[in-house]
Amino acid sequence: MDRMIVTLTVHPSLDRTISIDAPLRVGEVQTASAVREDAGGKGINVARVLHASGSDSLAVLPLDPADPFAAALAAEDLDVRAVPVRGRTRANIAVTDPAGETTKINLPGVALSSADLDDVIDVVAECARDAQWLVLAGSLAPGLPDDAYVCIIRAVRERLGHEAPRIAVDTSGAALRAVVADGRPDLIKPNDEELADLLGAALPAADTLAEAVHLAARGLVPATVGAALVTLGGDGAVFVSDRGAWAATPPPTRVRSTVGAGDSSLAGFLLADSRGADPAASLVSAIRYGSAAAALDGTQAPTPTDLPTADVPVRELHH
Known part of the structure; x- marks a missing residue:
């Protein structure tokens, strides 16, 4: 039986995806062919996929009870x-053209205080037992x-001890650098950029992007993070852990939107891993779900x- 996967989204969003029938022309007027709205944010997106696949999941997020976002989430x-x-x-x-090229404009969200963060920590620790x-x-x-x-x-691990879940982090920039420096996550999921x-340098020279990513990730795994799942868009993904490294490429996909x-x-990946799949099979599951999402409109x-x-x-990658 699946054990629960808890996600935390501290910066949720209403994802509005606008489809246009031609490439985006900056400075010109274009007519949208379709518009859709989804309750989003990375953790919520993960929870939606898990839920749609029959997995036991719980999405934690800060939310004003009077916020119209609550209706979209419901x-x-x-x-x-x-x-x-x-x-x-x-x-x-997000503005998406017929080739799947996506332009995103992300607006600022609700500012949270240190007291809000304390409340989030209390709820997450309770739900993660x-x-x-736990996906941050x-x-x-x-x-x-x-x-x-x-x-x-730190709070989750201190409060739950041996009952603490494995922790995956999918973020970027300063937040990711802080996690890698001091958080010792079990999994990170950056893309190649x-x-x-994170490394503050171009990827190492290699014959393929997957091999370059593998070399770069080896500087982190297992020294500061347990494992890394690095997504490469149309080039697939690479998984690196202390057990080895694998690269997988996606099947031909008609891309409609890369959002989500x-x-x-x-x-x-987490769905397969939580059901006992080995790293290679979990990577294949990651590729299938990512490709399926890219073939759908919106998020x-x-x-x-x-x-x-x-x-x-x-294929397995070697040093």
């Missing part, structure tokens, strides 16, 4: 634990320090019936 039929705060959830706008994974995902809300995720990780930014594809990849959560059935080649 429509997702997720198990949710809201931490009361004051302020209206931000909106993220019986969880297999997305950018930090305005007002939070760069090491907010580190504070959450975020990995290079990385979140779906993480959900696919729709792929279901098992959306997954591509074509072969996903996996």
Whole structure:
């Protein structure tokens, strides 16, 4: 039986995806062919995919009880634990053209105080007691320090001891640097650009992007993080742990929107891992879910019936 996966989204968003029939022309007027709105934020996106796949999940987020975002979230039929705060959830706008090229504009969200962070920590520690994974995902809300995720990780581990879940972190920039420096997460999920930014240097020279990512990630795994799942867009993904490293490439996919594809990849990986799959099989699951998400409009959560059935080649990487 699945053990619960808990996600935390401290900077949720109403994801508004606008589809246009031609490439975006800056400075000109274009007509949208479709618009959809989804309750989003990286942790919520992960929870939506897990829920759609029948996995036991719980999404934790700060939310003003009077915020209209609550109605959009209720429509997702997720198990949710809201931490009361004051302020209206931000909106993220994505413009997607027929080739799947996506332009995003992310608005600032609700500012959280140190007292709000303490409340979030209390709720997360309570909810994570019986969880297999805790996922800390997305950018930090305005007002939070760069090491907010580190504070959450330490509190959960101190309060739950041997009952603490494994912790996955999907963020970037200063928040990711703080987690890698002081948080010792069990898993991080950057993309290749975020990995290079984390290291403060270009990826090492190598014959392929996967091999370059592997070399770069080896500087982190297992010294400061337990494992790294690095997504590479159309080039697939690489998983690196102390047990080895693997690269996988996606099947041919007609890309409709890349928004949320990385979140779906993480959900696919955790879904397989939580059910006992080995690293290579979990990586294949990540690729299938990420590809399925890219083939859907907006930030729709792929279901098992959306997954591509074509072969996903996996190869082991060596030093």
